Amino acid sequence: MIETLKVKGMTCGHCVxxxxxxxKQNGVTAKADLASGSVxxxxxxxxxxxxxIRTIIEDQGYDVV
Known part of the structure; x- marks a missing residue:
């Protein structure tokens, strides 16, 4: 399944x-886009x-909206 999630709080390449x-550690292929604030x-x-997936992102310190 492919989805695009809006993520708040990404500010740099390290965030991505x-x-x-x-x-990736959880078997998910992901491509974060800093400019659009999406993953x-x-x-x-x-x-x-x-x-x-939402929980994994939020555990990294970001908000999924």
């Missing part, structure tokens, strides 16, 4: 790397839920 890395995620819904 932090989010992408945390999601495009590609995941297997039978293995991880959208809510879990």
């Amino acid at each position: 790397s932090s989010i992408e890395g945390a999601l 495009k995620v590609d995941y297997d819904a039978t293995k991880i839920s959208r809510e879990k």
Whole structure:
């Protein structure tokens, strides 16, 4: 499943790397876009839920809106 999530609080390249890395560890392919404040995620819904993805991002210190 592919979705785009709006994320508040990304301000630099480290933010992008932090989010992408945390999601990758959980089997999610992610591409964060600093300019648009969004993260495009590609995941297997039978293995991880959208809510879990949201929690992973929020645990990194960002808000999913």
